Amino acid sequence: MIIIGEKCNGQFRLVGKAIDERDESILQDLAIRQVKRGAHKLDVSVGAGREDAPDAMKWAVEAIQNVVDIGLSIDTQDLETMEAGLKSCKRKAMINSTTAESKKMDAMFSLAQEYESDIICLTMNEKGVPLDATSRVELAMIILQKAMDFDISSERIYLDPLVMQISSAQKQSLEVLEALKLFRNLSDPPPNTVVGLSNLSSGAEERSLLNATYLAMLMSCGLTAAILDPEDELVMKVLRTSQILLNQKLYAPSYLKA
Amino acid sequence: MIIIGEKCNGQFRLVGKAIDERDESILQDLAIRQVKRGAHKLDVSVGAGREDAPDAMKWAVEAIQNVVDIGLSIDTQDLETMEAGLKSCKRKAMINSTTAESKKMDAMFSLAQEYESDIICLTMNEKGVPLDATSRVELAMIILQKAMDFDISSERIYLDPLVMQISSAQKQSLEVLEALKLFRNLSDPPPNTVVGLSNLSSGAEERSLLNATYLAMLMSCGLTAAILDPEDELVMKVLRTSQILLNQKLYAPSYLKA
Numbered sequence: 030m031i032i033i034g035e036k037c038n039g040q041f042r043l044v045g046k047a048i049d050e051r052d053e054s055i056l057q058d059l060a061i062r063q064v065k066r067g068a069h070k071l072d073v074s075v076g077a078g079r080e081d082a083p084d085a086m087k088w089a090v091e092a093i094q095n096v097v098d099i100g101l102s103i104d105t106q107d108l109e110t111m112e113a114g115l116k117s118c119k120r121k122a123m124i125n126s127t128t129a130e131s132k133k134m135d136a137m138f139s140l141a142q143e144y145e146s147d148i149i150c151l152t153m154n155e156k157g158v159p160l161d162a163t164s165r166v167e168l169a170m171i172i173l174q175k176a177m178d179f180d181i182s183s184e185r186i187y188l189d190p191l192v193m194q195i196s197s198a199q200k201q202s203l204e205v206l207e208a209l210k211l212f213r214n215l216s217d218p219p220p221n222t223v224v225g226l227s228n229l230s231s232g233a234e235e236r237s238l239l240n241a242t243y244l245a246m247l248m249s250c251g252l253t254a255a256i257l258d259p260e261d262e263l264v265m266k267v268l269r270t271s272q273i274l275l276n277q278k279l280y281a282p283s284y285l286k287a
Numbered sequence: 288m289i290i291i292g293e294k295c296n297g298q299f300r301l302v303g304k305a306i307d308e309r310d311e312s313i314l315q316d317l318a319i320r321q322v323k324r325g326a327h328k329l330d331v332s333v334g335a336g337r338e339d340a341p342d343a344m345k346w347a348v349e350a351i352q353n354v355v356d357i358g359l360s361i362d363t364q365d366l367e368t369m370e371a372g373l374k375s376c377k378r379k380a381m382i383n384s385t386t387a388e389s390k391k392m393d394a395m396f397s398l399a400q401e402y403e404s405d406i407i408c409l410t411m412n413e414k415g416v417p418l419d420a421t422s423r424v425e426l427a428m429i430i431l432q433k434a435m436d437f438d439i440s441s442e443r444i445y446l447d448p449l450v451m452q453i454s455s456a457q458k459q460s461l462e463v464l465e466a467l468k469l470f471r472n473l474s475d476p477p478p479n480t481v482v483g484l485s486n487l488s489s490g491a492e493e494r495s496l497l498n499a500t501y502l503a504m505l506m507s508c509g510l511t512a513a514i515l516d517p518e519d520e521l522v523m524k525v526l527r528t529s530q531i532l533l534n535q536k537l538y539a540p541s542y543l544k545a
Contacts, residue, residue: 195531199538206507234540235528242503242528249464249504270493270500273453280457282492 034063039076162207292321297334
């Protein structure tokens with residue numbers, strides 16, 4: 030299970046302000062804290078609608094790398110910003126993300142090829158996010174086919190079935206579980222899968238409980254990576270416990286402390 | 288999701304003592320507390336190795352029924368004790384349990400027929416608990432076939448894939464999840480399924496966290512009933528949350544308070 034920390038994100042007010050002011054300390058503090066709690070990678074977003082996005086991304090990546098030696102997930106829809114981020118990464122990076130739209134895949138897979146990075150692929154297209162599991166699988170097949178054209182092996186692909194808000198799209202939580210199960214049959218070894226976990230509880234009460242409970246279900250359906258808040262104690266405890274229950278880590282009475 | 292309270296059980300020291308002394312108040316307090324926390328049924332066991340077991344069971348059932356109007360699960364391997372319990376039940380009872388052993392099924396299904404009760408069927412036989420999911424399914428098929436011979440419809444059968452201790456049989460937690468998924472294909476509508484949840488964490492630290500996390504996974508694999516501790520707050524919160532995530536109950540921001 031690959032844990033990708035979500036907190037270095039310009040959409041959070043304090044982070045956005047820190048990026049405006051090029052104040053490294055806030056971003057670096059978040060990076061250090063997340064790694065300390067178990068993050069294997071960190072997602073980096075400078076936030077949408079920023080004119081200086083490519084420069085901001087380069088600055089953010091460098092600031093974070095000055096304090097943690099860890100792979101980064103460059104989170105932007107803008108090509109120029111993506112490339113600025115990838116170019117600054119010292120370790121293998123992750124592109125976050127492409128959709129199944131042909132033009133978008135051409136552009137992002139080219140970058141993945143050039144920078145030898147992993148890539149998160151959202152199972153959506155110009156029509157939006159499909160409402161059922163099988164349509165997500167169809168898009169996943171289009172993605173995997175295109176990735177082959179770019180000589181990108183399936184281990185580098187992270188399929189994202191798109192977790193929706195429980196408060197506005199309750200039925201989708203079931204469809205995402207089903208999609209994860211179906212994705213496993215698409216390649217051998219199965220493709221990696223990833224979700225943005227916190228989307229589930231956006232706008233809801235009981236965020237931590239919803240995220241943690243869903244994470245256990247997602248993992249039992251084969252999820253291999255998640256973008257989440259490593260400082261959410263319940264989420265991390267349930268993650269460690271799920272690894273034990275799914276036989277991914279060896280049980281020991283003190284497994285939580287390990 | 289049918290919640291069966293586990294606490295009226297003579298294996299717990301205080302309950303055993305209350306049964307010895309025919310002290311109704313302890314058993315009745317446990318019954319009331321479990322129903323208050325959401326139990327739909329209560330499991331009743333007088334504990335093993337008791338010479339007065341049939342009389343004790345009759346007394347326990349009557350004591351509990353004096354304070355709560357709820358279905359009971361009569362938990363014993365002894366036929367005479369089972370019949371004493373069933374005979375005393377005012378509401379539709381549940382037999383807990385038979386195995387897939389032919390003689391045992393003959394006896395317990397006869398009682399299920401006579402008392403029109405539901406019945407928990409453990410997917411094990413004289414050889415013990417199988418170590419893989421498919422062997423559990425084979426035993427489930429034998430059970431369902433035998434139930435048909437007794438004219439017991441599949442809605443009255445609760446297949447129990449047997450949750451084992453994580454501390455001594457870690458890999459079994461995966462096999463049980465897999466078995467639950469496979470059970471769903473055995474009949475239409477699918478047979479009910481049940482587990483003794485707390486077995487998982489017997490002898491482990493972090494009991495509540497292990498039980499709660501596993502419950503989310505079990506429910507996402509189709510579990511329809513569980514014997515558990517309704518006074519375990521985390522377990523019950525995760526249960527309510529799982530019902531929302533699996534679209535079994537309608538989401539509302541205050542779903543936990545409902």
